[in-house]
Amino acid sequence: AGGGPLLPDSVLYEIFLYLDHVDVLSVGLVCQQWHAVARDEFLWKELFYRYYRISREVPRHPAAVSWYDEFQRLYDTIPCVEVQALKEHSDQVLHLSFSHSGSLFASCSKDCTVKIWSNELDISLQHSSNMRPYNWSYTQFSQFNSDDSLLLVSGVFVGPHNSSSGEIAVISMENFTLLSRVRNKPYDVFGCWLNETNLISGNLHRIGRITSCSVLWLNNAFQGIESENVNVVKRLFKIQNLNASTIRTVMVADCSRYDCPDLLLDYEEQLAASTSACPVFDLGSDSEEEEAKPKQASEPAGDRSVAAGAGLQQLFDDLLEGVRPELTETELETKVAELFVRSRTKPPELGLLPTDSNSKAKYLIFTTGCLTYSPHQIGIKRILPHQMTTAGPVLGEERRSDEFFDSLDHVIDIHGHIIGMGLSPDHRYLYVNSRAWPRDCVISDPMQPPPIAEEIDLHVFDLKTMKEVKRALRAHRAYTPNEECFFIFLDVSRDFVASGAEDRHGYIWDRHYNICLAKLQHDNVVNSVAFSPVEQELLLTASDDSTIKVWRSPRTVRRQQARRPRPRKLLFSWLMNQKS
Numbered sequence: 001a002g003g004g005p006l007l008p009d010s011v012l013y014e015i016f017l018y019l020d021h022v023d024v025l026s027v028g029l030v031c032q033q034w035h036a037v038a039r040d041e042f043l044w045k046e047l048f049y050r051y052y053r054i055s056r057e058v059p060r061h062p063a064a065v066s067w068y069d070e071f072q073r074l075y076d077t078i079p080c081v082e083v084q085a086l087k088e089h090s091d092q093v094l095h096l097s098f099s100h101s102g103s104l105f106a107s108c109s110k111d112c113t114v115k116i117w118s119n120e121l122d123i124s125l126q127h128s129s130n131m132r133p134y135n136w137s138y139t140q141f142s143q144f145n146s147d148d149s150l151l152l153v154s155g156v157f158v159g160p161h162n163s164s165s166g167e168i169a170v171i172s173m174e175n176f177t178l179l180s181r182v183r184n185k186p187y188d189v190f191g192c193w194l195n196e197t198n199l200i201s202g203n204l205h206r207i208g209r210i211t212s213c214s215v216l217w218l219n220n221a222f223q224g225i226e227s228e229n230v231n232v233v234k235r236l237f238k239i240q241n242l243n244a245s246t247i248r249t250v251m252v253a254d255c256s257r258y259d260c261p262d263l264l265l266d267y268e269e270q271l272a273a274s275t276s277a278c279p280v281f282d283l284g285s286d287s288e289e290e291e292a293k294p295k296q297a298s299e300p301a302g303d304r305s306v307a308a309g310a311g312l313q314q315l316f317d318d319l320l321e322g323v324r325p326e327l328t329e330t331e332l333e334t335k336v337a338e339l340f341v342r343s344r345t346k347p348p349e350l351g352l353l354p355t356d357s358n359s360k361a362k363y364l365i366f367t368t369g370c371l372t373y374s375p376h377q378i379g380i381k382r383i384l385p386h387q388m389t390t391a392g393p394v395l396g397e398e399r400r401s402d403e404f405f406d407s408l409d410h411v412i413d414i415h416g417h418i419i420g421m422g423l424s425p426d427h428r429y430l431y432v433n434s435r436a437w438p439r440d441c442v443i444s445d446p447m448q449p450p451p452i453a454e455e456i457d458l459h460v461f462d463l464k465t466m467k468e469v470k471r472a473l474r475a476h477r478a479y480t481p482n483e484e485c486f487f488i489f490l491d492v493s494r495d496f497v498a499s500g501a502e503d504r505h506g507y508i509w510d511r512h513y514n515i516c517l518a519k520l521q522h523d524n525v526v527n528s529v530a531f532s533p534v535e536q537e538l539l540l541t542a543s544d545d546s547t548i549k550v551w552r553s554p555r556t557v558r559r560q561q562a563r564r565p566r567p568r569k570l571l572f573s574w575l576m577n578q579k580s
Contacts, residue, residue, distance in 0.1 A: 044068045054513050061495075061512045062264070076555045078496070078508055079531075079539035080518035083557065084550035088115060088125050093542035095141045095489055095528045099148040102534035104173070106151055107548055108139035114153045116176070119532065121560065123550055127176045131155055134181065136167065141190045145197070149173050150221055152199055156187045164188075168201050170221045180223040188248045188487065189366075194388055197221050200236065200250055200364070207240075210330055210446055213405070214239050214247035216364070220390050234390045237364070237381055237406040240345070243334055243446035245369035247379065249418075249487070253363040253427045258464040261428040262494045263511060265460060265469045330446065344404040360385045363463065365430065367418045368411075372449040374482050375418045378432065378461075380410040410466055414459065417452045417482060420499065422490040424511075425533065429469070431492055432459040433499060435478060435485070449482050456501060458490070458509070473509050475516040476501030489528035493536035500526030506541040520551055 044067035049056055052074065064070040091110035098105045098119075104126070107115045116127040131139055131153070141154040151171045159165060166187025170179045182201045184191055189202035198218050205213045216239075220232040239247060362383045367375035420433030435452035443450060458473035479502050480486065490499035496517070498508045506520035506529050520526070524544035532538040537553035552560075 041067050044071055047071060052513065052515055054515060058513055073495075074510060074513075074517060077537050077553045078517050079537050079551040079553050079556075080508065080520065081552055081554055081557050082520075082549055083552050084123055086117070086123060086125075086548040086550070087546065088128075089113070089546050089548070091138075091546055092524075092544040093527065093546060093548055094138070096530040096540045096542045096548065097142045097144060098530050098533050098540075099144045099173075100146065100533055101148055102532045104144075104148070105530065105540065106142040106144070106153075107542060108142050108153065108155075109546075110138045112136055112138050112155075114139045114142055114151075114171070116151070116173075119538075129153075129171060129176065129178075131169065134167070134169070140166075140187070143191075143193055144173075145193045145195075145221075147196055149196075150179070152191060152193060154184060154187070154190045164204070168199065168219075170199070180219075180221060182217075182219045182223075186246055186248065189250055190248075192251050194218060194252055194362070194383070198388065198390060200252070202247060202250065204246055210242070210244040210334065212241045212244075212246060214241055216247070216250065218387070218390055231390045231392065231394055233394060234392060235395045236383070236387060238404070239368075239379075239408070240405045241368070243369070243371055244373035245371075245375070245446075246373075248367045248375055249421060250364060250366045251421065251423065252383070253365055253423055253430070253463055255361050255363060255427075255463075257427045261426045262424065263426075265429060265462070265511065334446075345407050346405065348407045348409045362388070365421070367421070368408075371443045372446045374449040374452075374485070376414055376416060376437075376449075378412040378414065378418070378421070378430070379408045380412070380463075380466075381406070382409050412461060412466070416457065417449070417485055419456070419478065419485060420488045420490045422492050422497075424492045425494060428462065428464060429492070430461045430463055431490055431497055432461065433457070433488055433490055434459060452482055452485070454479055456488075456499070458497070458499065470514055473497075473514060473516070475509070475519075476503065476505070476507045478502040486527075488526075489530075491529050491531050493531040493533075496531070496536060498529040498531065498539060500529055500541065500543075504543075506539075508539070520549070522547065522549065 048054070048067050048071050051071075060067065061070055061073075064073070089107065089109040089111050093107055093109045095108040096105060103119055105117050105119055107117065109115075112130060112132045114129050114131065115125060118124050118126045135158050136155040137158045139153055139155045143152045144150070145152070149172070151173060153169045153171060155167055155169070157163060157165045157167060164186035166184040166189070168182045168184045168191040170181075171177070172179055182191075182199070183203065184201045185204045186202070191199055191201050193199050198220055201217050201219055203215045203217065205215065207213055216236045218234045218236050223232040241247070364381045364383050366379050367377070368379040369376045414432060414434045416434040416436040418432060418434045422431045423429070424431070434457050435455070436457055437450040437452060441450040454477050455474055456476045456478055458476075459468060460470040460473075461467065462469045476499055478485075478488065488500045488502070490497065492511070495511055496508050497511055498506060500506050502525045504522050504524060504526065506522070506526045507516060508518040508520070509516050520539075520541055522541065522543040522545050526541050526543050528542040530540045537556045539551045541549045541551065543549070
């Protein structure tokens, strides 16, 4: 009341001890006089930087109107109060996804069900689909389409331990019927929506022991209904994989939203100044200096083919004559594959960065690699408007023999094992969970990647400039080795980013200040987190303990408690006494 603080005196007491000019004896007096100083900007600025241990070089959040309001935002609006535990799953819960309206969410689990929940004051189960009749081992990922009428569900087939096959199912939200099923290999491609009615899946073709080809397909969600009259599938891209790597974890970013971001993360850009110099990791660039050089015109296809053929012949001649050191079978396969792909790959698209704010182009983003099987690079391929429909030839554009494979438009090297990715709501920023390799490691065998750190680094990349814009966030940890490493899903809201971890906690950071704000406890590994898209003070966490936990902010909890009718026990007992 009267504009006073919502923070309790116990918290104020703790905070004021951080001020050099306030001692313990004066704290009581300060609390009594609180209303007189509640809007003292200098005082709140001091409190803010000291309490949250933030560098003074970091400016205030651009949307904040005062330091007092900003302090209260970080204290009172973090979804860190557990209000409900959902235990309807009978095995590990692997993934959570909200509908765009925020009224529903879906959960996937090792119990091989996908469950649809109604997000009301008290969350309740609305529907459960068992996928075992379709020979699934478990469900692993889900995503609502843009109008929330369809749900994409990704799962893993029953098979031998090393099986990599999966399937994508499309479920109608009107009556929960299964509309179509699409093969997906490897299963950790997951799949994603490109638009309201078309989804992307993957397939993998082995070429050699450590060489393969990933094909990404565009599929119509209504295959059983439309397949007699129109094409329901079309090949998008065909990309060669070297050194046992494969394409995984596909997602789509909408370029048209970049010029209206919810939050600019570059402090210089917030002040309308030039952006800070950050390393750009581009395909074919080994250093920042090379990136700064002017782009050379691409080599004509015929010249590339001749050069690659000559290089292959030279390689064999050198081996026969003993000029080159003897190569292992793996090294020889990689050398031959590199020469082959050089002469059979379509050049990358020029001008990747969108210059038109109304551009309808989208980015296909996925994990990949070039040195070993563990995913250590992020590949980016632009999808043009004419590619966003299954109309036309099933195999897409006609290809010349020297354009058998598609090249990537951009590659970001993470130098570590990527275990999670997520887009900001405006699609401007890509957040990446990774476990770093040793600094100067050398990979001599693609089947033996370097050891990975227990600390998880959370990187942030600006997809408009293709630059890393924040120092890596740290707090969460993971313990499994490379061969057992699994995906930990993260999520991003307007102001916060959250992630699971193997240390039995979920974590929340502030996107602007780069500080960890909360740890959310479970009894086992936290696999997935999800913010409500319409209410960032609501967060869900899913765990190997078979539980989904619902977290709300202290402010929301107070409001809900105030709205609940209080039982009038005294009045009821008085009425009963009168009747007797």
